[in-house]
Amino acid sequence: MRFESPTTTREAVALLTRERGDAYVLAGGTDLLVRMKLDLIEPDLVVDIKGIAAMQSIRTTASGTRIGAAVSCAELGENKKLKKTWPGVVEAANLIGSDQIQGRCTMVGNLCNASPAADSVPALMAAAAKVVIVGKKKRRTVAIEKIITGPGETSLARGEVIEAIILPRRPPKSGDAYLRFIPRTEMDIAVVSAGISLKLERGVIKSARVALGAVAATPLLVPAAARAIVGSKLDDAALEKLAAACSNACKPIDDKRGTIEYRTRVVGVLARRAAKIAYQRAGGA
Amino acid sequence: MPSVLVSTTINGDAVEYACPQDETLLDSLRDRVGLTGVKEGCGTGDCGACSITLDGRLVCSCLVLGVEANGREITTVEGLSDGDKLHPLQEKFIEHAALQCGICTPGFLIAAKALLDRNPNPTVEEIRYGLAGNLCRCTGYDKIVRAVQAAAKQMRKK
Numbered sequence A: 001m002r003f004e005s006p007t008t009t010r011e012a013v014a015l016l017t018r019e020r021g022d023a024y025v026l027a028g029g030t031d032l033l034v035r036m037k038l039d040l041i042e043p044d045l046v047v048d049i050k051g052i053a054a055m056q057s058i059r060t061t062a063s064g065t066r067i068g069a070a071v072s073c074a075e076l077g078e079n080k081k082l083k084k085t086w087p088g089v090v091e092a093a094n095l096i097g098s099d100q101i102q103g104r105c106t107m108v109g110n111l112c113n114a115s116p117a118a119d120s121v122p123a124l125m126a127a128a129a130k131v132v133i134v135g136k137k138k139r140r141t142v143a144i145e146k147i148i149t150g151p152g153e154t155s156l157a158r159g160e161v162i163e164a165i166i167l168p169r170r171p172p173k174s175g176d177a178y179l180r181f182i183p184r185t186e187m188d189i190a191v192v193s194a195g196i197s198l199k200l201e202r203g204v205i206k207s208a209r210v211a212l213g214a215v216a217a218t219p220l221l222v223p224a225a226a227r228a229i230v231g232s233k234l235d236d237a238a239l240e241k242l243a244a245a246c247s248n249a250c251k252p253i254d255d256k257r258g259t260i261e262y263r264t265r266v267v268g269v270l271a272r273r274a275a276k277i278a279y280q281r282a283g284g285a
Numbered sequence B: 001m002p003s004v005l006v007s008t009t010i011n012g013d014a015v016e017y018a019c020p021q022d023e024t025l026l027d028s029l030r031d032r033v034g035l036t037g038v039k040e041g042c043g044t045g046d047c048g049a050c051s052i053t054l055d056g057r058l059v060c061s062c063l064v065l066g067v068e069a070n071g072r073e074i075t076t077v078e079g080l081s082d083g084d085k086l087h088p089l090q091e092k093f094i095e096h097a098a099l100q101c102g103i104c105t106p107g108f109l110i111a112a113k114a115l116l117d118r119n120p121n122p123t124v125e126e127i128r129y130g131l132a133g134n135l136c137r138c139t140g141y142d143k144i145v146r147a148v149q150a151a152a153k154q155m156r157k158k
Ligand SMILES: Cc1cc2nc3c(=O)[nH]c(=O)nc-3n(C[C@H](O)[C@H](O)[C@H](O)COP(=O)(O)OP(=O)(O)OC[C@H]3O[C@@H](n4cnc5c(N)ncnc54)[C@H](O)[C@@H]3O)c2cc1C
Pocket: A024, A025, A026, A027, A028, A029, A030, A031, A032, A033, A034, A049, A069, A095, A096, A097, A098, A101, A104, A105, A106, A107, A108, A109, A110, A111, A112, A113, A117, A118, A119, A120, A156, A160, A161, A162, A163, A187, A188, A189, A190, B044, B045, B046
């Protein structure tokens, strides 16, 4: 295996495109090195992106917040401004693993690993995040929900690298939240999870996005669940409709963490609780 | 692929080693540098026995490549004591019998130091969360938590 540590995105893309064998991007390595250790993959080339300046910073621009692909989740948690603007996204990212894992892992690695239970992904979907993808010929900006296509599968073409995540500008009177359920308090994979972002106008929900984790082959954006609460003040009837829409949308599996029945029911409970937190954060009563 | 030369700083000293490019930093530290305080429990990020700090950040050395340490600063358990004088965490681990087989201890010491550097007066809950990435199959954790509390108290006095 050959290890490269380029200093520009363009160089990283060139290295990945030129390689004839199996080439992988290395961000925090908390998925990649585990897969190497378990002999699930045998890379010929590993391209470390942590030396690329454009991927290392968190910047606020006129159109929102740009988070470099190599920024660790620990750094997200230390960024007071980001925590205040997108608390749901940061709380999701900070749920990943232990302090040791936090010091290395990234949201883009979480996304590209494409686990149905990836914690940061539903929160990013709810936040209407986009990713900047750089390929050999062009650079494109794509909605986050277009990236994961199946367990371990993404829509990225060979040689393409994600350079950054773009979070939109936070409108006034809006809030987000993410909750996951695990049987212990730390260090476990989500049984179910829910991310919600919503915007209020005079106490009434004007728009919303609801995304669920670990209840289907990919994290799910559920427009029907968002419609269930838009136009409401998040009264009990709206919360009931939200829970029903979430339970309806999920196509979970039975495994050691939970049964289909259990996941289908608990996803509604989590969505209701996350919606209440987001509503409160948006300034709703 | 030939080995590559890595120049790094370990526990304050400049260190060079050559390693294959797919070797983990855990293996480089143990097999090339001879720092066997770093332990392998799982090799997959779950147990924390291989904990070190890399440029001041707590990480699992089993999830870092040896080549990634080039130009970086590493602290391992061997760097905790001041010559023959043990670090307060080491003293309190002994006093409180916070170890049995000892395999998890270096990782716990490094993780506890990272925690106390950030938060000199943690609650029991904060200690348990802060050390959630470290597994111990012997002690049942209570003695470890008490040792960390006692060390924190002593370190605040200084
Ligand atoms: C002990 C432990 C606990 C964990 N707990 C959780 C948890 O609670 N929740 C959770 O969701 N996950 C968890 N994980 C999984 C993992 O930590 C996360 O998925 C993490 O976010 C991966 O990020 P990374 O930067 O380490 O990715 P890496 O391992 O560096 O990369 C992951 C994949 O993405 C690709 N990739 C990375 N960056 C890019 C890029 N910029 N462009 C294109 N491709 C890229 C890599 O090639 C690789 O295939 C855990 C892992 C461990 C070892």
